[in-house]
Amino acid sequence: MSLTLHTEGDTIIVVTRRFAAPPKALFRAHTEPELIQRWLLGPDGWTMPVCICEARPHGKFRYEWVNGKGAGFHVTGEFLELEPYRRIVHVERMHLPDPTPENHVETTFDPDGDGTAMTVRMNLPDTATRARMLATGMARGMEASYLRLEARDDFDMLGER
Amino acid sequence: MDVMQQLDGVFAALSDPTRRSILARLAKGEATVMELAEPFEMTQPAISRHLKVLETAGLILRRAEGTKRPCRLAGDGVDAIEQWLAMLHKALARNYDRLDAVLADVKPAKKRSKQ
Numbered sequence: 001m002s003l004t005l006h007t008e009g010d011t012i013i014v015v016t017r018r019f020a021a022p023p024k025a026l027f028r029a030h031t032e033p034e035l036i037q038r039w040l041l042g043p044d045g046w047t048m049p050v051c052i053c054e055a056r057p058h059g060k061f062r063y064e065w066v067n068g069k070g071a072g073f074h075v076t077g078e079f080l081e082l083e084p085y086r087r088i089v090h091v092e093r094m095h096l097p098d099p100t101p102e103n104h105v106e107t108t109f110d111p112d113g114d115g116t117a118m119t120v121r122m123n124l125p126d127t128a129t130r131a132r133m134l135a136t137g138m139a140r141g142m143e144a145s146y147l148r149l150e151a152r153d154d155f156d157m158l159g160e161r
Numbered sequence: 162m163d164v165m166q167q168l169d170g171v172f173a174a175l176s177d178p179t180r181r182s183i184l185a186r187l188a189k190g191e192a193t194v195m196e197l198a199e200p201f202e203m204t205q206p207a208i209s210r211h212l213k214v215l216e217t218a219g220l221i222l223r224r225a226e227g228t229k230r231p232c233r234l235a236g237d238g239v240d241a242i243e244q245w246l247a248m249l250h251k252a253l254a255r256n257y258d259r260l261d262a263v264l265a266d267v268k269p270a271k272k273r274s275k276q
Contacts, residue, residue: 021264039259128175
């Protein structure tokens with residue numbers, strides 16, 4: 001199904017996507033570690049060996065990704081609001097390895113026929129953060145091939161720095 | 162220029178808070194060295210050195226206008242945002258395609274078993 005992504009003003013990105021499953025299944029897939037680890041992975045070859053997710057208001061989460069070749073990074077965050085099964089508000093920061101500015105994210109799951117219309121509103125990172133994400137080659141599933149570095153040895157080395 | 166070298170230059174340029182402030186100011190529009198120096202307790206030559214770093218990194222462009230050389234953000238910077246968004250779109254699409262498969266597994270565990 002198709003995903004839409006647009007910016008609002010200078011600072012907000014809005015992502016929408018429809019799913020065939022009901023809101024409860026979406027909510028679970030965003031809050032239960034054994035489900036999160038199966039899809040929030042980014043480019044092929046990356047896995048999430050550490051997934052800690054305290055799905056309650058003020059609960060913390062920590063996701064760690066590795067590519068099996070020595071490169072990796074992690075995200076930490078806190079849940080601000082959890083409204084089963086329709087809304088999640090959290091803050092997160094990437095560690096590349098220095099922490100990026102905090103990203104505020106609101107995720108909503110609205111019933112849509114038999115399925116769910118999901119909307120994600122998040123901050124647009126600043127220029128410096130975007131550059132660091134590009135250099136890491138992966139952040140929230142960044143596509144390494146954008147830089148056409150996949151075939152290069154120095155790409156993986158960069159991630160290890 | 163090699164992509165890695167280019168990124169190194171960009172990181173070096175962005176590592177300084179004064180240069181980041183200059184970029185934030187230029188995001189609002191073109192400005193002269195004098196205008197850019199105003200908010201800082203710095204001499205114009207000091208600001209000019211920062212501008213040189215930003216220019217070399219490809220983050221700003223300067224044009225001649227009499228003795229002034231007004232600065233503006235490089236078009237590449239704007240393109241970079243669009244390319245970054247396109248990359249984000251692709252990455253999220255891949256994750257959510259994976260999520261479709263995960264959800265297909267989640268549903269049978271619930272009351273509704275209808276696909």
